[in-house]
Amino acid sequence: MKMICWIRSDFRFDDNAMFARAAELLVPGDEVEFVFWLNPGYIGEYEARQCYFFQALEHFYKKSEANGMPIRVISGEEDEFLEGISGADLLLFNAEYVEPFKSRDDAIIRKTSVKTERLLDRHLLHPHAVKKKDGSYYKVFTPYRKAFLQMEIGSVRWTDIDKLKEHYRSTDGADVERYFKQASEQAYEAGEETALKRLDEFVKRHLEKYDEARDFPAIDGTSRLSHHLRTGEIGIRTVYERIRQVDGKGRDVFLTELIWREFYHMILVQYPESKNQAVQxxxxxxxxxxxxxxxxxxxxxxxxxxxxxxxxxxxxxxxxxxxxxxxxxxxxxxxxxxxxxxxxxxxxxxxxxxxxxxxxxxxxxxxxxxxxxxxxxxxxxxxxxxxxxxxxxxxxxxxxxxxxxxxxxxxxxxxxxxxxxxxxxxxxxxxxxxxxxxxxxxxxx
Missing domain, CATH: 1.10.579.10 (DNA Cyclobutane Dipyrimidine Photolyase, subunit A, domain 3)
Incomplete structure (x- = not known):
């Protein structure tokens, strides 16, 4: 079996549902490859958001290459991507539930002959997981939070990198270096190691007083993990489990912030028009x-x-x-x-x-x-x-x-x-x- 891991905004190896699943499935004789789809039409102007995204991608791209697993980049529109994955037997990817990305993924699944499997990774729970007793969705945060805390949260899934290396086979892909160069005008500290270090520092130095310090912008009292979560340089389950190991009000307030992230994700899935229209x-x-x-x-x-x-x-x-x-x-x-x-x-x-x-x-x-x-x-x-x-x-x-x-x-x-x-x-x-x-x-x- 030839397997492809479709990398999107999940630039890490550990606590990555896609990579963990790939390692579980591989048996002697199988092959696995990492693919990144670069659609030039999606990039837009190189402002801060794009610059950081490509710097995070570059870090993971080089890390994968150093581990003997070079990422194949497919550049072009949907047809080029479909052609680029056509020789595979299984396509794995971490799910996106908000638009327009869900529709993009649905179209790929519908049009490809390759078997696909999408996995929950970017959030702690599926956006349809927390409902009222009548089956409807919450619109108020406090009861949503109460119901959320009663749910079972999946644990961190570690990746057998050695197994991935053993089965890794890759072909040549498009040149991505010019995108990295364009994104390098303002340097950011990116990468999985940087994200994990920041989490460790936050828990040890700031979490205890997070409830008191988080509102004061002159103080380094917040986690500063949001951009690492956005690009998947750190897993949300890694953050959640680490925070839960600590007692105190700071811990409780920070967990509430993580639940707000889940709440707003659920709201956008239920109200995709809210990008352009008020929910009320x-x-x-x-x-x-x-x-x-x-x-x-x-x-x-x-x-x-x-x-x-x-x-x-x-x-x-x-x-x-x-x-x-x-x-x-x-x-x-x-x-x-x-x-x-x-x-x-x-x-x-x-x-x-x-x-x-x-x-x-x-x-x-x-x-x-x-x-x-x-x-x-x-x-x-x-x-x-x-x-x-x-x-x-x-x-x-x-x-x-x-x-x-x-x-x-x-x-x-x-x-x-x-x-x-x-x-x-x-x-x-x-x-x-x-x-x-x-x-x-x-x-x-």
Whole structure:
């Protein structure tokens, strides 16, 4: 039997359902090969998300090659991929349940004569696993979390790499080096080893106080594992099992965050239209403001609100944004500026190296009060209050808005007109009190 492992966003050997399954199935006389399908039409512009993806792929590509298992790259459209796998007896791949990837996979299964097997890997549970007693799906997180915790979670599956090596046979593939070169302008720390090291550091140094430190962007109090999970450099079961070995409130709060990831994945599978439409139907016709000047100021971190600007500059410079700041900036765009949340969601899609459609869409709909179990529409974050509460010393603002560095801990949150003129920092593009009243009135309509 000739077997192909179709690699997508699962750049690791351990805790990888596909590789573990392949090693289990191999018997004397069988052959296995790793394949990566590179469709140039899917790549788009090389912004942070694409750059990190290809750097993670490059790391795994070279690791596989060093282990004597070079990945064959098939470049082209669907027909080229189907032709490239046509000689196999079995195609293994880790499942994607959200669109458009599920439809892509369904089409491959339908059109190929090769036997296929897709496996649960990227999430702890199948999106249809957690249901109410009547068979319907949860729309509120708290009861979903309670039901989730009653479910049996699959354990980490270790891969017999030596067995894969023994049966590995590969043919020449397309040149992928030029894509790696294009992605190398900004260097990130990628790779399975980096992800595992980060998990170890987080558990040992930060997990105990995660519940207290996670909201403060100037502190290294979060796991910073999201981009590694996105590219599959670390398995979600590896993270889940390691975290569960620790006791304490920090552990419980972090596990809740992992369950939010599962919840939003389930929601996107049930509501695939939520990329472009609010889950709550009554908010699908909000009269959003058409203000490109304000939107550009938000994108560039030039709104005149220091915490918002620092957050957006962090995103633009690093490809990542602290979770508390994601809520602040999203609320500011959707409520203070009353600009369509979908524009912000798509901007984050371009810029985040950890972009996951389900979590990003869910988070944006939450902040904009249009999604499932969202914040009430009358709750509008005050960016200045948030700044004083979560960056009291102004350290985060100083790092990303250096023109305000000379201001003291009080003035840095609300620079005076004189401070702004002296520092070369813009005036506020909107009055928050007015904006809050406007947003509440617009949502009431």
């Amino acid at each position: 139907r009554e908010y699908r016709d909000i009269d959003w403001e058409e203000d490109e000047t304000a939107f550009e100021a938000w994108c560039e971190g030039k709104t005149g609100f220091p915490i918002v600007d620092a957050a957006m500059r962090q995103l633009n410079e690093t490809g990542w944004m602290h979770n508390r700041l994601r809520m602040i900036t999203a609320s500011f765009l959707a409520k203070d500026l009353l600009i369509d949340w979908r524009k912000g969601e798509r901007y984050f899609q371009r810029k985040l190296i950890d972009y996951e459609a389900a979590s990003n869409i869910g988070g944006w709909q939450w902040a904009a009060s249009v999604g499932t179990d969202a914040v009430p529409y009358f709750r509008v974050f005050n960016p200045t209050t948030q700044s004083k509460r979560f960056d009291a010393s102004g350290d985060f603002i100083r790092k990303f808005v250096p023109e305000l560095a000379e201001l003291d801990n009080k003035r840095i949150h609300e620079p005076s007109l004189a401070d702004r003129e002296r520092c070369g920092y813009p005036e506020q593009i909107v009055d928050h009190a007015m904006a809050r009243d406007r947003a509440i009135a617009r949502f009431k309509e």
